[in-house]
Amino acid sequence: MRLMGKNAVVTGAGRGIGKAVALKLAREGANTAVCDINPEEAERTCREIKEIGVKSFHRRTNVADREDVERLFQDFAEKLGDIDILVNNAGINRDSMLHKMTLEQWDEVIAVNLTGTFNCTQVAVRSMRERNSGRIINISSVSWLGNIGQANYAASKAGVVGLTKTAARELARKNITVNAICPGFISTDMTRGVPPKVWDIMVSKIPAGKAGEPEDVANLIAFLASDEAAYITGEVIGVGGGMVI
Numbered sequence: 661m662r663l664m665g666k667n668a669v670v671t672g673a674g675r676g677i678g679k680a681v682a683l684k685l686a687r688e689g690a691n692t693a694v695c696d697i698n699p700e701e702a703e704r705t706c707r708e709i710k711e712i713g714v715k716s717f718h719r720r721t722n723v724a725d726r727e728d729v730e731r732l733f734q735d736f737a738e739k740l741g742d743i744d745i746l747v748n749n750a751g752i753n754r755d756s757m758l759h760k761m762t763l764e765q766w767d768e769v770i771a772v773n774l775t776g777t778f779n780c781t782q783v784a785v786r787s788m789r790e791r792n793s794g795r796i797i798n799i800s801s802v803s804w805l806g807n808i809g810q811a812n813y814a815a816s817k818a819g820v821v822g823l824t825k826t827a828a829r830e831l832a833r834k835n836i837t838v839n840a841i842c843p844g845f846i847s848t849d850m851t852r853g854v855p856p857k858v859w860d861i862m863v864s865k866i867p868a869g870k871a872g873e874p875e876d877v878a879n880l881i882a883f884l885a886s887d888e889a890a891y892i893t894g895e896v897i898g899v900g901g902g903m904v905i
Contacts, residue, residue: 662886664689667740669732671723671780672750674701676848677799680874681747683708684882691715691740695732695750697722715740723750723776733783742791745885746784748777748820749799758811766812773816774823781827785836794836795885798824799877800896802844802904817842821896828894837893839884844900847871868901 668685672678674696686692686709694709696702699720706718717739722728736743751773754765777798788794803810804817824840831838845851845862851871854862863871877899883889898904 661687661689662882662888663745666690666744666885667736667742668692668745668747668885669695669736669743669780669784670747670749671695671721671776672697673705674698675705676850677843677846677874677877678747678749679705680878681749681881683712684875684878685745685747685885686712686714686716688882688886689714690745690885693732693736693740694718695721695723697750721750723748723780724771726779729776729779729783732780733787737787743784743787744793745795745797746780747797747799747881747885748780750776751799751801751816753810753813755809755813757809761811769812769816770819773813774819777820778823781823781838785827785831788836789831789834792835794831794834795889796827796831796836796838797881797884798838798840800824800840800842802842802898802900804842805904824896825894832893835890837884837889839889839893840896841877841880841884842896842898842900842904843872843877844898844903845871846877846899847873866901866903867905870901872899872901 668690670682673682673694694702694706702718709716800820801817828838
């Protein structure tokens, strides 16, 4: 187990990619805090982690609320100790064509996807800088390159890429790595809810010929969180079966 004795925070870990990541880190030996806006889903993930045999706690967390994030990391320090790994996965979408998009739709997505990533990163690096050690993995998206109907989402995920690269430059000498992962079309509750025709169109764009699984993303995150990835930082890595080449 590559992460034995490490302590991790995963945001948006109630389901989908975040849940797969939290369970993967736990299987690799990391004590893992489960954060999600949905407390029931967070509790279920937490229960599964404890069954693996590592420590865990769950907490309803709104990453866009700075005070809530501060309390999260206070709880983390009290219950698990120093943070070694942060996975910024929490995200939302409020899709609309640009000319119809409301300011509320724009603000909501930026607040969670970008400001939320900033909030968690800034608070987590206080402890990481003191110990000259840490791993931060941010979840962006292939949509950071632009996608019809997702001006807000694409802007937020492009912002995550810029934040990742800047943080990587600033923190490298403190032995803290910061990388971004850009999932493509991954099979989750959200994507499985699209009409069959839309599903087929999306899959037809993927050279691998199939949608990815949350575990495909989780496997890469576990590697980036490990000592094996100590010399990898500031990278933007796609997990999309060749969807964007």
